[in-house]
Amino acid sequence: MTTDLARWQFATTSIYHFLFVPVTIGLAFLVALLQTSWYRNDNPAFKRLTKFFGTLLLINVAVGVVTGLVQEFEFGMNWSNYSRFVGNIFGGPLAMEGLVAFFLESTFLGIWIFGWDRLSKKLHLTCIWLVTGASMLSALFIMAANSWMQHPVGYVMNSQHEPQLTDIWALFTNPVFLWAYPHVILASLVTGAIIMLAFSAWHLKRKSSVAAFRRTAIISVCVLAPAVFLNMFIGSELGVVEGKYQPMKIAAAEALWTTCDSHCPFSIFQIGGGNNDETPTQIWEVPDLLSILATNHPDGEVQGLNNLQAQYVKEYGPGNYIPNVFIQYWGMRVMAYLAALIALFALWGLWLIRRKTLAKAKWFLFIAPWFAITPFLMNTAGWLLTESGRQPWIVQGLMKTSQAASPSVTSTDIWISLSAFVLLYLSLGVADVYLMIHYGRKELEPSLVDGGGGGGGGGGGTDQPESSSSAESEDDRVPALIY
Amino acid sequence: MVHLNNIWFVIVAIFWVGFFILEGFDFGVGMLHSFVGKTDVECRIAVNSIGPTWDGNEVWLIVAGAAIFAAFPSWYATMFSTFYLALLVVLLALIVRGVSFEFHRKIDNPRWRSAWRWSLTLGSLFIPLLLGTALGDLLHGLPINSSHNYTGNFFDLLVPYGLYTGVTLTVLCLFLGAAYLTLKTEGELHDRVARLSGRLGWVAAVITFGWLTWSHVGLSTGFVPNPIDALALIAVVGAAWLAESGSQGWAFAAAATAIGSVVGSIFFELFPRVMVSSTNSAYNLTVANSASPSYTLKVMTVVAVIFFPVVLLYQGWSLYIFRKRISGPASTTEATPAGPDGAPTAPIRPPVPAAGE
Numbered sequence: 096m097t098t099d100l101a102r103w104q105f106a107t108t109s110i111y112h113f114l115f116v117p118v119t120i121g122l123a124f125l126v127a128l129l130q131t132s133w134y135r136n137d138n139p140a141f142k143r144l145t146k147f148f149g150t151l152l153l154i155n156v157a158v159g160v161v162t163g164l165v166q167e168f169e170f171g172m173n174w175s176n177y178s179r180f181v182g183n184i185f186g187g188p189l190a191m192e193g194l195v196a197f198f199l200e201s202t203f204l205g206i207w208i209f210g211w212d213r214l215s216k217k218l219h220l221t222c223i224w225l226v227t228g229a230s231m232l233s234a235l236f237i238m239a240a241n242s243w244m245q246h247p248v249g250y251v252m253n254s255q256h257e258p259q260l261t262d263i264w265a266l267f268t269n270p271v272f273l274w275a276y277p278h279v280i281l282a283s284l285v286t287g288a289i290i291m292l293a294f295s296a297w298h299l300k301r302k303s304s305v306a307a308f309r310r311t312a313i314i315s316v317c318v319l320a321p322a323v324f325l326n327m328f329i330g331s332e333l334g335v336v337e338g339k340y341q342p343m344k345i346a347a348a349e350a351l352w353t354t355c356d357s358h359c360p361f362s363i364f365q366i367g368g369g370n371n372d373e374t375p376t377q378i379w380e381v382p383d384l385l386s387i388l389a390t391n392h393p394d395g396e397v398q399g400l401n402n403l404q405a406q407y408v409k410e411y412g413p414g415n416y417i418p419n420v421f422i423q424y425w426g427m428r429v430m431a432y433l434a435a436l437i438a439l440f441a442l443w444g445l446w447l448i449r450r451k452t453l454a455k456a457k458w459f460l461f462i463a464p465w466f467a468i469t470p471f472l473m474n475t476a477g478w479l480l481t482e483s484g485r486q487p488w489i490v491q492g493l494m495k496t497s498q499a500a501s502p503s504v505t506s507t508d509i510w511i512s513l514s515a516f517v518l519l520y521l522s523l524g525v526a527d528v529y530l531m532i533h534y535g536r537k538e539l540e541p542s543l544v545d546g547g548g549g550g551g552g553g554g555g556g557t558d559q560p561e562s563s564s565s566a567e568s569e570d571d572r573v574p575a576l577i578y
Numbered sequence: 579m580v581h582l583n584n585i586w587f588v589i590v591a592i593f594w595v596g597f598f599i600l601e602g603f604d605f606g607v608g609m610l611h612s613f614v615g616k617t618d619v620e621c622r623i624a625v626n627s628i629g630p631t632w633d634g635n636e637v638w639l640i641v642a643g644a645a646i647f648a649a650f651p652s653w654y655a656t657m658f659s660t661f662y663l664a665l666l667v668v669l670l671a672l673i674v675r676g677v678s679f680e681f682h683r684k685i686d687n688p689r690w691r692s693a694w695r696w697s698l699t700l701g702s703l704f705i706p707l708l709l710g711t712a713l714g715d716l717l718h719g720l721p722i723n724s725s726h727n728y729t730g731n732f733f734d735l736l737v738p739y740g741l742y743t744g745v746t747l748t749v750l751c752l753f754l755g756a757a758y759l760t761l762k763t764e765g766e767l768h769d770r771v772a773r774l775s776g777r778l779g780w781v782a783a784v785i786t787f788g789w790l791t792w793s794h795v796g797l798s799t800g801f802v803p804n805p806i807d808a809l810a811l812i813a814v815v816g817a818a819w820l821a822e823s824g825s826q827g828w829a830f831a832a833a834a835t836a837i838g839s840v841v842g843s844i845f846f847e848l849f850p851r852v853m854v855s856s857t858n859s860a861y862n863l864t865v866a867n868s869a870s871p872s873y874t875l876k877v878m879t880v881v882a883v884i885f886f887p888v889v890l891l892y893q894g895w896s897l898y899i900f901r902k903r904i905s906g907p908a909s910t911t912e913a914t915p916a917g918p919d920g921a922p923t924a925p926i927r928p929p930v931p932a933a934g935e
Contacts (some may be wrong), residue, residue, distance in 0.1 A: 123746035153870065157680035160633070161673040167640055171647065171658025175727075178658070181649020183870035190648035193641035198889045206896050209630035214897055253871075260870075263877045325898050397807055503728040503923035512666045519670060532686050 098500045100509040101173040103515065106482075107176070108165050110475055112551035115159030115527075117474055120234060121287015122152045122215065123227040127220075128314060136222045138547070140307045143539045148291060148311070154530045155560070156204065156470050158523055165516070168195075172510070177489055177499035184250055185262040192236035198567050200229035206305075212558060234279055242272035244490050245338040245481070271340060274333035277483075279325035285437060288319035294535040296463030299454050304539040309454040316444035316453070323438045330434070331388055332479075338389045338397075341491055343407075343416060344484030345389055346400045347423035354402045358392035359385040411492070418486045426480035432471040440466060533564075582875040583865040586649035587852070589882060591845035592619075593645055595838045596712070597756075598706070598747060602837050603830075604632040606755015608675065608702025609748075612695055614759065614774060620767045622683075623904050625698070628898045629679065629760035634893055636676070639709075643692035648878050652726055652868035653852045657712075660720060660728035661851075664708050664735055669707075675701025706751045707744040711735070713844050714743025717799065719854035724861050726868075739796060743844070746789040748813075750837040753782040757830040759822055764903050771827065779818030779829070786814045786840060793847065806846050810839035 100441035126148050133141035167189065179464040206214070214222070233406040249265025266272065279518070293311040298304055310414040338345040349362060362385030386395040400417050402491075403543050407416035440462075447453040607628045615621030647654040658665060674697035682694035718739045721730040756775035761770060790807050803811070817832035848854070852868055855861035869875065
């Protein structure tokens with residue numbers, strides 16, 4: 096019971112945390128691109144755009160950072176047996192993340208927010224790139240730790256049957272990590288690009304600051320399209336790697352109960368099989384596709400759940416080693432189908448850019464703001480697929496989730512903390528979405544925006560063209576009024 | 579490799595000391611901002627004095643926790659599960675406090691703003707209070723069994739000595755925050771925080787003296803104060819005296835030394851233990867029985883040796899960039915430069931002179 100509650104809490108808090116992480120990573124990269132454009136061609140429109148999307152970025156970072164603290168504490172709070180057992184390995188990347196990446200990100204973010212008039216343009220630009228790089232570096236260490244749970248490497252079992260780190264490099268050359276890390280980074284770029292596209296489209300539809308928001312719409316489509324296509328390829332390769340080390344995960348994702356020797360079909364959609372999808376009544380299939388996805392060969396063999404279960408019982412003793420098939424099957428499909436939808440949408444955007452009608456495309460601009468929901472569903476489905484598919488293991492083959500919880504924490508404790516987190520997270524979520532929409536709909540200052548190319552900015556003066564009367568920009572220049 | 583265990587104990591202690599010094603003045607400012615600021619602008623000046631640096635300062639706590647995780651997994655496991663509900667409150671406080679900096683100004687509505695102001699005030703109160711209590715509890719001892727699991731409930735965490743440690747550190751944060759604000763403000767606000775800092779100094783000195791006495795007499799750690807205790811006492815009395823006589827830069831430095839040495843003294847007394855078991859001293863967690871194997875410690879040492887000095891450099895640089903006093907919007911153009919005693923730390927000069935000055 097306490098383990099189940101602890102799992103609910105960890106799942107809730109980490110899914111919530113990862114709503115904000117990809118926006119932060121993706122949007123930081125895009126804001127850095129905008130600021131680089133401003134630095135290069137001195138067009139004040141790019142400064143306004145940097146501040147506009149920078150505000151949206153900061154609203155997200157605020158929630159993303161603080162919900163990340165919860166994750167860092169929860170291993171010890173809820174999973175003390177796990178922390179004790181694998182801390183000498185798993186704790187390493189977490190400590191490195193703090194020391195190498197998180198310090199860098201937080202310090203330079205503070206300098207970036209308050210440094211608009213304190214630093215030279217070049218140094219200030221360096222700050223946002225350091226923030227972007229540090230957020231990606233942060234993800235690197237976290238993914239190295241997470242990949243170790245999927246496929247433990249670089250350790251030996253000592254005389255007390257405890258894993259002991261012997262090779263730190265193995266964590267960073269772990270095949271699961273090598274595919275999962277770019278997968279997460281590209282998913283973040285997809286998320287950030289869709290957010291930027293959504294707000295740009297909203298403004299274009301209303302003909303507000305068309306020249307400026309056409310630029311951000313084009314930039315976001317140009318980041319989105321390669322990112323989503325590359326990521327579909329990387330995701331399928333990650334599937335092959337996980338199929339090798341965690342065959343249960345892939346078999347469950349296909350609801351494949353009996354082993355298929357070769358030319359295995361991929362089930363596009365099936366119903367009527369109950370929660371475990373054992374005997375679906377309706378099934379639509381594509382021949383050979385599953386073999387290709389799981390093994391890269393059309394005649395590859397894909398192991399079934401029953402077969403794997405029998406193998407695992409032989410290897411690890413009695414128990415149920417099959418993850419929740421419903422979550423696996425649908426998690427995989429929601430993720431992949433949404434990715435395909437996003438890819439089509441990106442192609443549509445590219446076609447409109449080529450025809451130079453992006454800023455006037457009525458339907459595209461109407462759909463784009465609503466489309467912002469898709470990356471969040473896709474990311475969540477992907478994490479459910481990969482983490483639920485690891486069950487019943489907390490570390491594949493080494494420790495079961497059922498042995499990992501804190502013995503001294505009662506279910507009352509977890510009820511209290513879970514309710515507190517849910518209530519606080521719901522209100523923060525409402526506030527965050529409200530602020531995003533509120534600030535995302537604000538207009539750019541018109542006098543500055545459509546002024547056109549480099550000529551508008553004059554010389555290298557940082558602020559001269561900006562001395563407008565808006566209270567917003569006024570506050571930003573007086574250090575006393577930033578908060 | 580007992581050797582590296584000891585080094586990592588010292589590193590963990592340094593992170594906690596650094597956290598309480600750096601985030602200590604942020605907590606102090608957070609607790610005080612609504613009370614020292616008579617107008618909206620003054621409140622905002624107070625908060626903006628920590629605006630650029632609080633986030634980086636808070637990472638010291640994260641790294642302190644993560645360093646314990648990597649270097650002393652058993653300590654991390656026992657400590658974080660023992661203080662479950664206390665850490666829940668710390669987390670909730672960290673969340674609302676962290677978000678308040680960004681969200682406060684975003685909507686022009688009095689209820690919205692006052693909600694975030696209270697989040698900052700109360701968040702800044704509860705974090706040092708509860709973390710201080712936890713540090714005191716580590717030293718005082720808690721019911722921990724032979725498999726290093728806590729056997730008490732939430733109320734068993736509220737040990738008087740622990741609570742008093744929490745109060746001591748919170749009051750020191752208040753004093754440090756006031757001393758910091760005297761360096762960052764001008765005019766009426768400055769005079770107000772300077773008077774407050776002068777008074778808080780003596781309160782902090784009395785409470786710290788009480789804490790030192792309790793540690794020595796109550797926990798029978800011996801009658802002779804160790805060097806760190808002596809430093810804490812000299813620093814806090816010195817800071818109070820300096821704050822009252824108006825040497826604000828030195829008062830801040832002395833107050834920072836005081837809070838740092840109080841935290842340092844807890845770790846000094848703990849060593850070689852990391853968590854004391856009140857059930858049986860044989861069940862104590864120690865640097866020997868809770869540490870990672872030497873390979874992990876070696877890896878972490880290499881990482882720390884390379885990156886920690888870099889962190890110190892850029893964090894020092896960020897304090898240096900924002901060293902100026904913050905003036906109100908009346909003198910919109912530029913803030914007046916701080917006196918030479920103004921900058922808390924200025925280890926390096928910026929590579930490029932700040933623009934527009």
